[in-house]
Amino acid sequence: MISIIVPVYNVEAYIIRCLDSIRKQTFTEFEVIIVDDGSKDDSIRKTEQFIKDNPWLDIRLIHHKVNSGLLAARRTGYLNAKGEYIVFLDSDDFLTDTALQVLSDGINATGADIFIAAHNIVNSDNLSVPRLNKTTGDFNSTEILKLLLSGSQSHSMWGRIFRSGLFNPSESLPDIAGQINSEDLMLFYTLVLRAEKIHVSNIPVYNYFYNIASSSKKKFSESQFRQIVRATNYLYSLLRSSEEWSNVKDLLKKYIVNRIFSILAQGCPQGAYDSLDSDVKELMKERSILSSLPVHRRLALAFLREFPVLRKITSLHYS
Numbered sequence: 001m002i003s004i005i006v007p008v009y010n011v012e013a014y015i016i017r018c019l020d021s022i023r024k025q026t027f028t029e030f031e032v033i034i035v036d037d038g039s040k041d042d043s044i045r046k047t048e049q050f051i052k053d054n055p056w057l058d059i060r061l062i063h064h065k066v067n068s069g070l071l072a073a074r075r076t077g078y079l080n081a082k083g084e085y086i087v088f089l090d091s092d093d094f095l096t097d098t099a100l101q102v103l104s105d106g107i108n109a110t111g112a113d114i115f116i117a118a119h120n121i122v123n124s125d126n127l128s129v130p131r132l133n134k135t136t137g138d139f140n141s142t143e144i145l146k147l148l149l150s151g152s153q154s155h156s157m158w159g160r161i162f163r164s165g166l167f168n169p170s171e172s173l174p175d176i177a178g179q180i181n182s183e184d185l186m187l188f189y190t191l192v193l194r195a196e197k198i199h200v201s202n203i204p205v206y207n208y209f210y211n212i213a214s215s216s217k218k219k220f221s222e223s224q225f226r227q228i229v230r231a232t233n234y235l236y237s238l239l240r241s242s243e244e245w246s247n248v249k250d251l252l253k254k255y256i257v258n259r260i261f262s263i264l265a266q267g268c269p270q271g272a273y274d275s276l277d278s279d280v281k282e283l284m285k286e287r288s289i290l291s292s293l294p295v296h297r298r299l300a301l302a303f304l305r306e307f308p309v310l311r312k313i314t315s316l317h318y319s
Contacts (some may be wrong), residue, residue, distance in 0.1 A: 003031050004022060037073040063117055095158065116133065119206040253289045261301045
């Protein structure tokens with residue numbers, strides 16, 4: 001059986017489309033765990049009506065008293081899951097009709113711990129563009145980590161299926177209330193380290209909704225920057241203390257430095273920047289890492305690091 005985890009928070013315009021995509025699945029051996037993360041709009045009333053209208057579906061609705069963030073909502077979901085496999089579905093997105101069948105067949109046929117599929121990007125006009133994986137086949141943890149850190153694979157939790165044993169509650173998993181930025185990164189890297197085999201396919205199973213209007217207005221608050229920094233600290237600490245350190249340390253260091261450049265260029269306040277762990281900050285002084293960056297980025301990183309006022313200027317490019 002597959003457990004589908006659906007965190008819900010203020011998505012009244014999209015929740016029925018999401019749940020309908022579950023109802024239409026050709027594969028029927030599944031349960032649905034909907035986690036209400038403190039929604040304040042009409043999302044939960046619509047969800048409850050959907051459950052009432054579809055009594056044959058195995059759906060559980062769990063309520064958070066307060067908004068705790070996507071990471072916490074997913075945690076509530078997988079800790080209450082009964083299935084052998086777990087699939088995550090964001091409530092503003094939706095599945096293809098054969099998604100669960102493809103994922104179930106794929107993970108069973110390959111014997112993988114994680115089966116990664118392709119996805120479609122869908123806009124508000126319902127125009128769809130397939131987004132395929134750059135590399136497909138069977139991989140071990142080291143190989144997937146290298147693909148992740150080089151930008152050849154994403155750390156999204158959706159569009160893939162996981163063996164539920166990876167979520168063993170007796171082992172440490174990231175649990176940070178309020179984490180709504182980079183939460184996928186924190187959880188996915190943790191699970192990859194536990195997996196022996198990961199398979200990557202190019203069959204699209206997931207429709208990712210790209211809201212152009214909201215994305216174009218996106219600007220991070222200081223609290224959100226702190227969450228991104230916290231995730232950066234977490235990733236560095238996680239891999240540095242793992243058996244994979246010697247295999248990925250050079251790629252990781254370059255990834256972290258580029259990530260820091262990105263958040264500085266988006267206007268990261270000094271207070272959030274100061275919350276970077278000291279050993280992470282030290283990476284920006286390593287000549288071997290800096291020399292691998294283009295000269296213009298190296299100079300920009302130095303100025304953005306030393307002169308916070310410049311971040312306000314560069315952030316205009318992202319606002």
